[in-house]
Amino acid sequence: MNTEHLDTDEQRAFRLKAREWMAGRMPPRDPQEEPCDLGDGDQIAKDRRSQRILWDGGLAGITVPAAYGGQGLDKRFEDIFLEEAEPYRLPWVFGNAFNIVLPDLLAHGSEHLKTLYIPAMLRGEHMWCQLLSEPSGGSDLFGLLTRAEKRGDKWVINGSKVWTSGGHFCDYGICLARTDPAVPKHQGLTMFIVDMRAPGVTINPIQLVRGGSHFCQEFFDDVEIPEDHVVGEVNGGWTVAQTHLAQERISMARGWHIGLRTPAKAETIEVQTSYLDTARQLGLEKDRHARVLIGEAIAIDAVYAMTTARVGKGIRSGALPPTSGALSSLMAANTAVRRTALLSELVGPAGVAVLPGEEEPVIGMDRVCTHRIGGGTTEMQRNIISERHLELPREPSLDRNLPFNQLKHNSSAMAKS
Amino acid sequence: MDVGLTEDQIALQETTRRFLEEQSPIGALRRLADKDESFDPAVWRQGAELGWVGLFVPEDHGGFSEGFQGVVDAAIVAEELGRVVFSGPFHAVATVAFAVAQAGSDAQKAALLPALVSGDAIAAWCLSGTGAQSGVEPGGLAVTTRGDDHVIDGIAGYVQDAAIAQHLLVTARSDAGLSQFLIPTDTPGVTILPLELVDLGRRLAHVRFEDVVIGAEALVGEAGAAAAQVERQLQVAVALQCAETVGVVDRALEFTLDYVKQRYAFGRPIGGFQALKHRLADHVTQLEGAKAAAAYAAKAIQDESPDAAIAVSVAKSQCGKWGTEIVRDCLHMHGGIGMTWEHDIHFYLRRAVSNEALWGTPAAHHERLCALAGL
Numbered sequence: 184m185n186t187e188h189l190d191t192d193e194q195r196a197f198r199l200k201a202r203e204w205m206a207g208r209m210p211p212r213d214p215q216e217e218p219c220d221l222g223d224g225d226q227i228a229k230d231r232r233s234q235r236i237l238w239d240g241g242l243a244g245i246t247v248p249a250a251y252g253g254q255g256l257d258k259r260f261e262d263i264f265l266e267e268a269e270p271y272r273l274p275w276v277f278g279n280a281f282n283i284v285l286p287d288l289l290a291h292g293s294e295h296l297k298t299l300y301i302p303a304m305l306r307g308e309h310m311w312c313q314l315l316s317e318p319s320g321g322s323d324l325f326g327l328l329t330r331a332e333k334r335g336d337k338w339v340i341n342g343s344k345v346w347t348s349g350g351h352f353c354d355y356g357i358c359l360a361r362t363d364p365a366v367p368k369h370q371g372l373t374m375f376i377v378d379m380r381a382p383g384v385t386i387n388p389i390q391l392v393r394g395g396s397h398f399c400q401e402f403f404d405d406v407e408i409p410e411d412h413v414v415g416e417v418n419g420g421w422t423v424a425q426t427h428l429a430q431e432r433i434s435m436a437r438g439w440h441i442g443l444r445t446p447a448k449a450e451t452i453e454v455q456t457s458y459l460d461t462a463r464q465l466g467l468e469k470d471r472h473a474r475v476l477i478g479e480a481i482a483i484d485a486v487y488a489m490t491t492a493r494v495g496k497g498i499r500s501g502a503l504p505p506t507s508g509a510l511s512s513l514m515a516a517n518t519a520v521r522r523t524a525l526l527s528e529l530v531g532p533a534g535v536a537v538l539p540g541e542e543e544p545v546i547g548m549d550r551v552c553t554h555r556i557g558g559g560t561t562e563m564q565r566n567i568i569s570e571r572h573l574e575l576p577r578e579p580s581l582d583r584n585l586p587f588n589q590l591k592h593n594s595s596a597m598a599k600s
Numbered sequence: 601m602d603v604g605l606t607e608d609q610i611a612l613q614e615t616t617r618r619f620l621e622e623q624s625p626i627g628a629l630r631r632l633a634d635k636d637e638s639f640d641p642a643v644w645r646q647g648a649e650l651g652w653v654g655l656f657v658p659e660d661h662g663g664f665s666e667g668f669q670g671v672v673d674a675a676i677v678a679e680e681l682g683r684v685v686f687s688g689p690f691h692a693v694a695t696v697a698f699a700v701a702q703a704g705s706d707a708q709k710a711a712l713l714p715a716l717v718s719g720d721a722i723a724a725w726c727l728s729g730t731g732a733q734s735g736v737e738p739g740g741l742a743v744t745t746r747g748d749d750h751v752i753d754g755i756a757g758y759v760q761d762a763a764i765a766q767h768l769l770v771t772a773r774s775d776a777g778l779s780q781f782l783i784p785t786d787t788p789g790v791t792i793l794p795l796e797l798v799d800l801g802r803r804l805a806h807v808r809f810e811d812v813v814i815g816a817e818a819l820v821g822e823a824g825a826a827a828a829q830v831e832r833q834l835q836v837a838v839a840l841q842c843a844e845t846v847g848v849v850d851r852a853l854e855f856t857l858d859y860v861k862q863r864y865a866f867g868r869p870i871g872g873f874q875a876l877k878h879r880l881a882d883h884v885t886q887l888e889g890a891k892a893a894a895a896y897a898a899k900a901i902q903d904e905s906p907d908a909a910i911a912v913s914v915a916k917s918q919c920g921k922w923g924t925e926i927v928r929d930c931l932h933m934h935g936g937i938g939m940t941w942e943h944d945i946h947f948y949l950r951r952a953v954s955n956e957a958l959w960g961t962p963a964a965h966h967e968r969l970c971a972l973a974g975l
Contacts, residue, residue: 500604
């Protein structure tokens with residue numbers, strides 16, 4: 184939806200500047216394009232170029248203060264930019280940088296770190312990753328084991344991080360590590376900036392069930408970090424992580440890759456015609472059971488779209504509390520899982536086996552691969568909804584007040600340390 | 601309801617809620633049920649006086665809405681009625697008032713609408729037969745012509761409020777297509793067969809038509825050309841039912857949340873156990889979906905959006921399935937007390953289960969969605 188009619192003179196001038204600059208310079212958007220594989224180096228090179236075009240045109244970091252290379256404008260200008268950018272393919276490989284690292288730095292970073300990293304980020308020079316989850320646990324983030332010790336004027340990191348999107352293409356990572364194991368777990372953490380090409384960093388891509396490998400695992404062996412590369416306070420990592428996680432949730436609700444934004448949605452229900460085509464191909468168009476399954480698939484898709492729209496609108500207007508965002512998130516997961524069940528039941532064996540040379544049996548593999556683990560498991564979503572949205576009692580915790588080094592950990596983790 | 605209500609709509613919601621809490625709280629249904637009655641005519645008349653039916657009736661006939669303008673407001677009322685499992689004939693009367701205001705003759709409008717708006721008259725709609733597709737498509741009644749008259753035969757199934765109605769809106773099929781008629785309930789040849797119900801605040805009946813002869817003046821709209829009008833009525837009926845279900849579930853979940861926060865076992869409130877709180881998280885999520893879908897459907901009808909028909913079946917899929925599932929689990933979370941007559945929750949579950957089955961089951965609406973999508 185174009186809101187040009189609401190523009191002030193200043194906003195109008197910005198809009199025209201953006202329109203003129205992007206025309207002919209930015210690559211066009213392809214609505215059919217699949218979500219980006221962060222394992223694709225060519226894609227990353229293209230996105231770096233696009234981001235540089237935006238920077239050169241004064242369109243990078245619209246709400247970022249001018250002191251750090253941004254435009255220092257308010258949110259309205261960002262919306263105008265996005266409206267004008269509708270025909271173009273915006274870069275999407277900088278999701279971590281813009282959605283998470285930038286707000287972390289703005290809220291907690293020293294002047295030195297802000298001037299060192301933010302302008303380069305806006306020029307598209309650096310790819311960032313976040314180094315939070317560890318092999319020993321993901322949901323219990325603050326139980327992480329990676330250690331950072333002070334040696335002279337350096338911090339030295341040892342440990343391992345995992346589920347890092349595009350880790351092998353990243354220049355820098357924002358890394359949460361344990362700096363004091365003798366205090367309770369939330370109190371002994373510090374957030375660092377790590378040079379991913381520093382000596383001692385080993386990055387291994389992880390092969391997933393479906394073969395893709397844009398996630399990585401990193402090993403840190405005596406990796407040295409300059410003393411001034413701490414974001415926030417030493418042992419104040421939990422506070423930085425709160426900003427970090429809140430920004431992550433907001434960004435996931437809004438759509439992680441701004442470049443992937445679909446055009447302003449028609450405000451009507453969209454029926455997936457592929458369901459109908461599948462029924463016709465299998466000769467099931469008159470079969471009552473098949474029709475009931477397809478009808479439910481149509482219904483759950485529509486309900487999900489309506490719920491997301493409602494929650495977004497309600498949070499913006501204040502009619503719904505901000506915690507409602509988790510409802511969309513949980514419904515996304517539940518809907519995806521239910522959809523795979525309906526489609527598997529519809530197609531039967533054709534979903535799990537195809538002749539060689541055909542595409543992989545997509546419906547069956549969707550059933551294998553559709554889960555909600557990344558970005559907070561459904562169990563964590565349910566905890567957030569029940570504890571924060573419904574105000575039910577919190578889980579009793581055995582680890583909140585004990586020093587971290589007196590807690591029980593995975594037996595494998597214990598054996599290593 | 602919608603998250604973007606106007607000030608007037610919020611006022612309507614608050615007035616309705618206050619009236620119902622004072623005049624017809626959930627306890628009113630229990631008192632009626634204990635007396636083996638299902639509704640209180642005096643309370644219904646007061647509710648009608650608040651303008652509930654007038655939402656479908658233009659000003660010249662005592663109401664205050666033209667066309668579809670009252671649908672969202674009526675859904676707001678229906679949701680409030682759900683919160684107290686209201687027992688009056690709102691659904692039936694509103695749907696017939698909508699039909700007559702849309703398609704009735706001037707004489708029919710003048711004769712019936714003011715009395716429906718004031719609560720003095722009650723009307724019911726004979727749409728479907730008694731089969732599994734009852735409530736989602738016309739059937740059961742056939743009409744033929746005899747001279748200038750029309751003759752109706754067959755059985756209309758699960759007709760809401762037929763047993764207390766003075767007027768029947770009748771949808772019947774002939775070779776030419778669908779026709780609708782407005783007739784007095786005591787027309788010769790019409791027999792009301794009241795049913796025994798799960799829902800204690802509602803009345804359903806099969807209505808038998810045996811050689812029922814009626815004149816052309818009873819036609820609502822043109823003979824054989826009522827299909828589009830019937831579809832619109834069906835949309836209104838289903839949308840109001842979905843809004844009511846949302847109210848039922850919303851209230852049941854509210855008092856269940858209160859209960860699990862107060863009830864202690866093993867030294868903790870039972871609402872602190874993930875076995876319960878994860879289910880409650882799923883329930884509030886699906887309820888948000890039901891609210892979104894019910895609000896979308898009412899607005900789509902009111903705006904005459906091209907996707908109104910689909911929206912209505914999407915809403916029924918969500919509200920029908922999860923309405924029952926959520927309230928059933930709420931009863932379960934109450935433990936033993938939930939299984940007693942003394943606790944209110946069974947009234948909510950009775951209404952949710954009935955609403956799932958009436959006006960088309962979710963499965964029937966899933967089939968309808970395929971048809972609407974062109975399969």
